[in-house]
Amino acid sequence: MRLLNRYVISQLSICTLYALLVLISLYSFFDIMGEISHVGDGRYTASKMLYYVLLLIPTHAYELMPLAVLVGALVCLNQMASHSEFTVIRTSGIRLSSIISMMLQFGLLFAIIAVLLGEYVVPKIGPYAEQYQLHARQNSISAGDSGIWLKQGQDIVNVAEMLPDGSLKNISIYRHDEQFRLMETLHASSANVDTHTQQGKKSKWHLHQVEQTLLQEHQITVTHQENLDWRMSINHQLLNILLVAPEQMSIMALSTYIKHLKNNHQQTTRYELAWWRKIAYPLACIVMALVALAFTPQQNRHGNMGLKLFYGICLGLLFHFSGRLFGFTSQLYKIPTPIAAFLPTVLFLCLAIYLIRRQEKR
Structure with missing residues (x-):
């Protein structure tokens, strides 16, 4: 048997x-x-x-x-x-x-x-x-354990997470000058992407709970804002890579x-x-x-x-x-x-x- x-x-x-x-x-x-x-x-x-x-x-x-x-x-x-x-x-x-x-x-x-x-x-x-x-x-996008990294002109953007409704969590924006010296950083706890409001090819990102840091020659200035609009030319559909x-x-x-x-x-x-x-x-x-x-x-x-x-x-x-x-x-x-x-x-x-x-x- x-x-x-x-x-x-x-x-x-x-x-x-x-x-x-x-x-x-x-x-x-x-x-x-x-x-x-x-x-x-x-x-x-x-x-x-x-x-x-x-x-x-x-x-x-x-x-x-x-x-x-x-x-x-x-x-x-x-x-x-x-x-x-x-x-x-x-x-x-x-x-x-x-x-x-x-x-x-x-x-x-x-x-x-x-x-x-x-x-x-x-x-x-x-x-x-x-x-x-x-x-x-x-070429301008890289994904890894820390989320997705985007490069747009003089800005480098990191988005840690995207929720099923399309909203973003934990966004960091790093802006540098032509000599690649860091000039400004933005950290937002969340963001909503308005794909219907466009300026050329750019979509509007509504950032919430924003901490803005300006790096000047002799001082560093930190400001806090409840909301801030920011333009981004990256196609919103590319962010879907964050949605496993x-x-x-x-x-x-x-x-x-x-x-x-x-x-x-x-x-x-x-x-x-x-x-x-x-x-x-x-x-x-x-x-x-x-x-x-x-x-x-x-x-x-x-x-x-x-x-x-x-x-x-x-x-x-x-x-x-x-x-x-x-x-x-x-x-x-x-x-x-x-x-x-x-x-x-x-x-x-x-x-x-x-x-x-x-x-x-x-």
């Missing part, structure tokens, strides 16, 4: 890895097609573009894991059925419960891989990839950031949904393994086999995109985030159980 268990799980794992490789290759091709038009912007060369696409692979692997489990398991089980291996397993006295246990172990294996990717790999590589691309395409996608954050980071947003009276629905989806995501890999079993034909009929394989893959694509759909509807119609996160997985679990029981009765 142990030998059979290892054989089935190893075959399922190999097919799943092949499926994941194919899906990642497809997504990487789309990434290249989307990025190739930006080659030549700043220092964004073809080699840097390919390196950026490579950095996106862990994120794609995490996002596609349940779909890869379903496709890989479907292909493997249908191959075993076509070679009569599945029939031999059933007629040799192996109970359905034992087969389900094998599928659960297989799904759990890839659920653990998904957790490791989502908690340790993607939160580090994902933001780094976006910062790498931004730094290559925009919630899907690229770990559960611990999401918990901390949700608390931070609540303290700043910000909407947290998107981040709470991402938190609950992080909890539900490993379960999705296990459920997809059961769905694959439900779509495995019991008899060696090639027409039935190909049709079930097609239906199973379509169902996997439906699950892949339904998660995003439920995410949008939860924000639009105020659906509780735990329900929006778990509902697709629970529905597919119920479908898998129903189909397996129906198939067993036949």
